[in-house]
Amino acid sequence: xxxxxxxxxxxxxxxxxxxxxxxxxxxxxxxxxxxxxxxxxxxxxxxxxxxxxxxxxxxxxxxxxxxxxxxxxxxxxxxxxxxxxxxxxxxxxxxxxxxxxxxxxxxxxxxxxxxxxxxxxxxxxxxxxxxxxxxxxxxxxxxxxxxxxxxxxxxxxxxxxxxxxxxxxxxxxxxxxxxxxxxxxxxxxxxxxxxxxxxxxxxxxxxxxxxxxxxxxxxxxxxxxxxxxxxxxxxxxxxxxxxxxxxxxxxxxxxxxxxxxxxxxxxxxxxxxxxxxxxxxxxxxxxxxxxxxxxxxxxxxxxxxxxxxxxxxxxxxxxxxxxxxxxxxxxxxxxxxxxxxxxxxxxxxxxxxxxxxxxxxxxxxxxxxxxxxxxxxxxxxxxxxxxxxxxxxxxxxxxxxxxxxxxxxxxxxxxxxxxxxxxxxxxxxxxxxxxxxxxxxxxxxxxxxxxxxxxxxxxxxxxxxxxxxxxxxxxxxxxxxxxxxxxxxxxxxxxxxxxxxxxxxxxxxxxxxxxxxxxxxxxxxxxxxxxxxxxxxxxxxxx
Numbered sequence: 001x002x003x004x005x006x007x008x009x010x011x012x013x014x015x016x017x018x019x020x021x022x023x024x025x026x027x028x029x030x031x032x033x034x035x036x037x038x039x040x041x042x043x044x045x046x047x048x049x050x051x052x053x054x055x056x057x058x059x060x061x062x063x064x065x066x067x068x069x070x071x072x073x074x075x076x077x078x079x080x081x082x083x084x085x086x087x088x089x090x091x092x093x094x095x096x097x098x099x100x101x102x103x104x105x106x107x108x109x110x111x112x113x114x115x116x117x118x119x120x121x122x123x124x125x126x127x128x129x130x131x132x133x134x135x136x137x138x139x140x141x142x143x144x145x146x147x148x149x150x151x152x153x154x155x156x157x158x159x160x161x162x163x164x165x166x167x168x169x170x171x172x173x174x175x176x177x178x179x180x181x182x183x184x185x186x187x188x189x190x191x192x193x194x195x196x197x198x199x200x201x202x203x204x205x206x207x208x209x210x211x212x213x214x215x216x217x218x219x220x221x222x223x224x225x226x227x228x229x230x231x232x233x234x235x236x237x238x239x240x241x242x243x244x245x246x247x248x249x250x251x252x253x254x255x256x257x258x259x260x261x262x263x264x265x266x267x268x269x270x271x272x273x274x275x276x277x278x279x280x281x282x283x284x285x286x287x288x289x290x291x292x293x294x295x296x297x298x299x300x301x302x303x304x305x306x307x308x309x310x311x312x313x314x315x316x317x318x319x320x321x322x323x324x325x326x327x328x329x330x331x332x333x334x335x336x337x338x339x340x341x342x343x344x345x346x347x348x349x350x351x352x353x354x355x356x357x358x359x360x361x362x363x364x365x366x367x368x369x370x371x372x373x374x375x376x377x378x379x380x381x382x383x384x385x386x387x388x389x390x391x392x393x394x395x396x397x398x399x400x401x402x403x404x405x406x407x408x409x410x411x412x413x414x415x416x417x418x419x420x421x422x423x424x425x426x427x428x429x430x431x432x433x434x435x436x437x438x439x440x441x442x443x444x445x446x447x448x449x450x451x452x453x454x455x456x457x458x459x460x461x462x463x464x465x466x467x468x469x470x471x472x473x474x475x476x477x478x479x480x481x482x483x484x485x486x487x488x489x490x491x492x493x494x495x496x497x498x499x500x501x502x503x504x505x506x507x508x509x510x511x512x513x514x515x516x517x518x519x520x521x522x523x524x525x526x527x528x529x530x531x532x533x534x535x536x537x538x539x540x541x542x543x
Contacts, residue, residue, distance in 0.1 A: 023036060025037070025038065026038070027039065027040050049061055074086055099111050099112060205222070205224040205225070207219050207220055207222035225245070227245065229242060229243065229244045231243070235509055237507075238508065238509055238511055239509070239511040239512075239513050240509045240511070240512055240513065241513045243512075246512045248512060270282055278501075280502055283506070283508075285506075287508075295308050295309050296308060311323050311324045318477055318478075319477065319478045320478070320479065320497065322498060322500070324338075325498075325500065325503060326338040327503050352468060356484045358377050358378070359377065359378040360375045360377050360378065361375070361376050362375050382471040383456060383469070383471075384457045384462060384469055385454050385455065385456060385457065386411070386412055386454075386456075387452065387453070387454055388404060388405075388408070388453045388455070389450075389451065389452040389453070390402065390450075390451055391422070391448055391450050391451070392441055392449045392451055393448055394428070394441075394442070394443050394444065394445055394446060394447050394448070394449060395445065395446075396445050396446065397445060398443055398444060398445040399431060399440060399441070399442050400440065400441050400442075400449065401438055401439075401440050402438065402439055402441060402451060403437065403438050404434065404437045404438065404439070404453070406437060408437045408455070409434075409436070409437055410459070411458060411459040412455035412456065412457065412458055413455065413456050413458040414456040414458075415433070415434050415453055415454070415455045416453070416454045416455075417430050417439075417451065417452070417453055417454075418451070418452040418453075418454070419441055419443075419449055419450070419451050419452075420450040420451075421443060421444070421447060421448075421449060421450075422447060422448040422449065422450055423447050423448060424447045426444040426447075427443070428441050428443030428444075428449045429441065429442055429443065430442075434453070439453075475497075481495070482495055482496065482497035482499075483496060483497060484496075
C-alpha cells in the first residue's frame, strides 16, 4: 500500500469517527477502538506519518487526552524481539525528547518514569567520542536534590568508571558541604579509596593559591582534616576500637609527614582535656633498631635561647611531679637513664641535685682505655661545704700569708682549717684567721705547709633558701609512706616515691579494629554490552 493511499484511508477513517460513534478498523474486522489498525503484511509499518512541509510549524502528530489514562501507550508484545519500544531520530538542532510538566503538577509526580521489572538497565545514555557535553545534565532551580538514588537491595547506590579524567567533579558555589555521608542508620565506612599497587594520593585538600610551580601566598581558614569522634570501647589487648585518625604503614616510608612552612603556628598539638584521664598524651614504641624519638633544632640564626626538647609540669598540684623522666634497665649493671652532652654543661640543674646512689666521674682507664673504665667518687657531707686547698712556703720568720679567691667572703661562712707540715715533724698552726679573703699560717721557717680550708656555703641561693641546709627531712604529703628505694626494704615498686605507671613496659596498639566495615573489596565491573538497533532512515517520497 502506498503512503498516499494509507494516509487517505486514515484521514477518511478519522473523519468517519467524527461523524459516527462506531469503531473503525483497518485490517481489523472487529475494531476495539475508534481507530484500530491491524498489520497483516510481512513488511512495512502499521502506521506512518510524514510531515515534509518545512514551513509548517505544527506537529506531525498531536495527541490530546482529556481522560484518566495515558495519552500514548505503546507495547512490544513479541517476547523474542530485541527491538526498542520507541525510537526517536533527531536530524535537526532541537532536543531529542522534551517533556513539559505544568506548574500545577502535584509533588511526587515524575517528569520521566522508568518502571523496570526486568534485569536490564533503568536508563542508558551513549555520547559520541567527539561530544564534549555531559551524558546527563540536571538543571535544578528548586530547593530539593539535583539527583536522588534509592538502592533498596544490596547493590551500590552509584557506580562511576572513568577511563581518563576526573571521577567526580563537585563545584559548590556557597558555604556548604561538598560531600555528606549519613551513616546514622547502621554505621559503616564513610569513604573507601583503593589504589592497590598504583602510585597516587588517597585524599587531597588544596586550600591555598599556589601550585606545583608557584609557592602559595594566601589561603583561607581551613582544616585539611577534621574528626569529631566519641569512641564507645576502650583500647584493650593491643587493639584500638576507635580513633580520630588511625593508619597502618607496611612499606618503607613514613607513617606520617607534616611540613610546616608558615611564619608561625605549631606543627602538631596534642591535648588531653579530660581531668580524670590518666593515659599519656603521646605514646610511642619502637620494636626496630632506632630510637623512639629524635628531635633536632637545626636553625643557624636564633635570637635568645631555644631548647630542642622542653618538658615541664606547670600545674599547682602539691606533689613531686616530674618534668623529665628517663629509664633504661635492660639488666643489672647496664643502662643509662639520661645522657647529656654539651660544650658548656652536659647536665645542668637549676636548683638542687640529688641521687640515692653514688656520684662519680667515669673515664676511660688511662692504663687500658679500650677495656677498662676508671671511676672516682664524690665526698659526701651533712653540711653544704666548699673546700679550698694549697701549699704555702714559710718565710725566714716561719710565716706565710695565704690569699683566697676574691669572692671567698661573698659566698662562705663558718670556716675550718687543716694544716700539714711538709719536711718537718713540727706542726704548723693558724696565726691569723680569715679576714678580707686572707689568713696567715706559721711554722718552722723555710718549710712548706699543706693547707685546706672548709667553709659553709653562704651565697645568695642558700641565703634565700636556708632550708636547703637541712640534712634530715620529714616525708610529708604524698611522700609519706613512700620510699626512694623500696626494694631495699622489701617493699613493692609501687611504693617508690616517684612511681609512675607510665614508666613500666606497656603493650603497644598493634591492631586497628575496623567497625562493621571493613575494607571495601574491589568494586570494578565490566562495561555492560548494550545492543543498539541500527536503523537506516530515509526521507520518504510521496507519490
